[in-house]
Amino acid sequence: MNKSTLQKIHNLIKPYIHRTPVLTSKLLNDICEAEVFFKCENFQKMGAFKMRGGVNAILNLTEEQKSKGVVTHSSGNFAQALSLAAKTLNVKAYIVMPKNAPQVKKDAVKAYGGVIIECDSSTKARETEAARIQKEKGVTFIHPSNQDHVIYGQGTAAIELLEDYHDLEYIFTPVGGGGLLAGTILAANHFSNGCKVIAGEPKEVDDAYRSLISGNIEKNETSNTIADGLRTHLGDRNFPIIKEHVEKIIRVEEDDIIKAMKLIWERMKIIVEPSAAVAFAAVLKEKTDIKNKKIGVILSGGNVDLSNLSFK
Structure with missing residues (x-):
């Protein structure tokens, strides 16, 4: 996969998607001790990347x-x-x-x-x-x-983010099935100058983390996480991309996810679902190593069941 092909894919789907905004928060920058740019795929058509x-x-x-x-x-x-x-x-x-x-x-x-x-x-x-x-x-x-076409399509969120902020040093995404992470890696490889990609993953379903260690696709025995969109496992199309290029996968606790979700709701005044908050939870956990860096975070979606909120 090369840059021109990814650009053609982005051009092909543009009429059918939103170019979602990138938002910032001085308060969240202060908390993270870094510049954080949130790619708001919660504003995408149907509410997710x-x-x-x-x-x-x-x-x-x-x-x-x-x-x-x-x-x-x-x-x-x-x-x-x-x-x-x-x-x-x-x-x-x-x-x-x-x-x-x-x-x-x-x-x-x-x-x-x-x-x-x-x-x-x-x-x-x-x-x-x-x-x-x-x-x-x-x-x-x-x-x-x-699936290749799915992976390439998902990578267009990071293409847009890097077009807007070409000097990002890291992009954080959540990881579940691996499509967004693999697509983001491809985008970072071709549309940035050395931007590294880090994934956040719930500790309760840490198959991607374990897969990196073992070198094989691991499965989860349980699905006990509020991040319902991340209960799946990696596949043979996206895992080789992730295995070769991802900087690291950071595991976060359920309380970390809830804390990150609350911060986004309260401070940015936007709705994100637990799976989207996982990426920001990883940023908060990694803050010592990313101090004073320029960070992109893909907020993957905002489809929340309001009758079953994760916090009160």
Whole structure:
């Protein structure tokens, strides 16, 4: 993957996405003892960065594939992204969602025209049900994070951030399935002068952290984190990129996530979901090593279940 190809991808999806704002906060800069620039993908269409990858994946289908439709499995944000992208491009979307996915995300998928098929919350259950739909309907499976066109699309958030602030020294992202992290790495490699990429990950689901240590894709035994969008694991398309290029993965506790989320809500006056707060939680944990640096943080989404807030 080269710079010109990534730029073409960005140009291709521009008509279908928002160029989201970058916000700053003097108070949060003081707390972090660094200059922090927040790329607000919570203001993206459908409320998360995943619209970028969903649109790019569908745009790269053949006309025959588009006519038959697509299927994915997701706990929420990619479910919404693919549903809205499919509706925008006049393609039918089947969405496999775990029964315990936030109701606000299920409601949004339905509003965007996605056909929901519920399953148990395990990764195996999601994959099995998606494979069944793919076979029965003859539709194309689009993975939420482990598919090249999805990864490249997700990287456009960092391209925009680096176009606005070309001298960033670090970009922090959350990591769950690895699509955003891998895409951000590709963008940083081609659109910056040595900007390093660091990921934040909930300690309760630290498969990416363990995968870096072992050199193999590790799985999680539990999904016990408020960051519901990060309960998935890395894939064979994004892990090699992450393994070779990520600077480090920082594990954060559940209390760290809640603290970071509260700071963003209270001080920046914007709504982010727990998964998005994980990246800023990693910044707060790493503050000694990033003192006086210029830091980008991708706030990945803002789809919060207001009936089940993580803090009071």
